[in-house]
Amino acid sequence: YYTFDEPFVREVLGKKLSKGTKKDLDDVSAKTGITLKSCRRQFDNFKRVFKVVEEMKGPLVGNIQQNFLLSDRLAG
Numbered sequence: 001y002y003t004f005d006e007p008f009v010r011e012v013l014g015k016k017l018s019k020g021t022k023k024d025l026d027d028v029s030a031k032t033g034i035t036l037k038s039c040r041r042q043f044d045n046f047k048r049v050f051k052v053v054e055e056m057k058g059p060l061v062g063n064i065q066q067n068f069l070l071s072d073r074l075a076g
Contacts, residue, residue: 002045002049002068003042004042004045004046005032005034005038005042007031007032007033007034008028008032008034008038008039008042009042009046011028011031011032012028012042012043012046017043017046017047017050021043022040022043025039025040025043049064049068052067052068053067
């Protein structure tokens with residue numbers, strides 16, 4: 001089951017999902033008030049979802065929903 005905090009997603013979306021970004025999660029944690037452990041978990045989940053759907057054709061949200069069985073709210 002995947003869940004993402006909106007403030008976390010706002011901070012990470014648009015950045016490269018690399019080790020450098022993962023090292024900056026302490027800044028994201030401080031800025032959003034989300035624990036570092038939670039930021040790391042969400043980062044790893046975000047990266048896992050992106051790796052699966054990045055090469056797929058079709059609508060991104062639909063692909064996420066089909067492959068991870070997520071609701072409209074979580075997939076969008």
